[in-house]
Amino acid sequence: MNTRRISDSTVRRLSGYLRYLRQLSADGRPVVSSRELADETGTTAAQVRKDLSQFGSFGQRGRGYPVTALRDVLIRILGLRRQWRVCVVGAGRLGSALLGYEDLARRGFEVVAAFEIDPAKVGRSVRGVPVLPVEELEREIDMRGVEIAILAVPDAPARQLAQRLAAAGVTGILNFTSTKIDPGPGVAVRVMDIAVELEGLSYTIVTGASAGGAGP
Amino acid sequence: MNTRRISDSTVRRLSGYLRYLRQLSADGRPVVSSRELADETGTTAAQVRKDLSQFGSFGQRGRGYPVTALRDVLIRILGLRRQWRVCVVGAGRLGSALLGYEDLARRGFEVVAAFEIDPAKVGRSVRGVPVLPVEELEREIDMRGVEIAILAVPDAPARQLAQRLAAAGVTGILNFTSTKIDPGPGVAVRVMDIAVELEGLSYTIVTGASAGGAGP
DNA sequence: TAGATTGTTAATCGATTAACAATC
């Protein structure tokens, strides 16, 4: 066991292990090996053991890892023993697609509100989630105890909204825009940018990197 | 200049530089420094220079990088001189949110078809994109020259659909599901998993890593 | 006991950062 700072890549892999462990647990499987975890999540057995060993010793030599115990350990490590309260900013196509998303709730993230600037969209409720006017963002975030925001607006207002979210007390932002936001210290940010990923695919395809094809 | 294999992180940053350069170009700015590119995309000036130097020398010492020339270089490097033909598999909430997405077309990715298993959703057209029956996936991909697929279906059918997409000749898949897909060699894969990112935020928040707060 | 598999250390690899001569 080790107390270095845990890397992003490690945390990302832990999510993958957790997802598979939940599945195994539902299937009633008692034990799993680092090899199986690795194969199923796209990494190596050594990497799995290394990742887990940064937090403690959870396996049994010769046998493997107990499924439910390891699942619970990962749930604790990732901070998922509690339900997080999430809002979606922007109730356009993408934003409203995320409302009432069952799987998110099951995995610990409950979307409790959406915010929208267009008065035509404000007021109704999408799959049980109220769509509120963005002017009331600060008040509602406070009243509803929102901790994490999903930013699904056009690029233009993204930066300013990130500031407002930070000031309103949100501690994490998942940024779906292509704009770099800077909500300041104390607010964690993750980016999901479709264009970046598609451009990455484009690069890989044209260079033939994954195809084993000849170079340029 | 260098001919090592370019890392994922580098390619991701190139996307960021390109996005900002397009903006500067639209604004008529002639030159930009590595420092400004770095500040605007969340990296360091040294990193920007290092990234670009892997492909050649595009700047002028003492002056900076010519905006439009560098933009065009990045467009070429990333394989964006052509328009990519993209399909969306799964016309549910998320899938249909991606149809007719203007910004994607502007950045080189044209969604030309969607595939859906639910007969109730098949047949209509969403913002100009035809929603086709998934049984015709192979034929339509071939006929329409689709090269990249965005996989926006539930976890259960993801793996099998990835196989079919690969067999149908797709060379890149953007996987929005939480399932590990394995379309085989010759097909590039990128993952966008909301749950993974939210769990990453959760981890960062509970450990206080970005807040500079005290440890656990 | 024999076989399996962990936890951990050491070796390797790659990416980032720092520094600075070159030069606009």
Next chain:
DNA sequence: TAGATTGTTAATCGATTAACAATC
């Protein structure tokens, strides 16, 4: 010329891989 900023090399840092003794 003086100031700015690149391109590149060397130094540092961190992550991944390999190997294996411990032990179930």
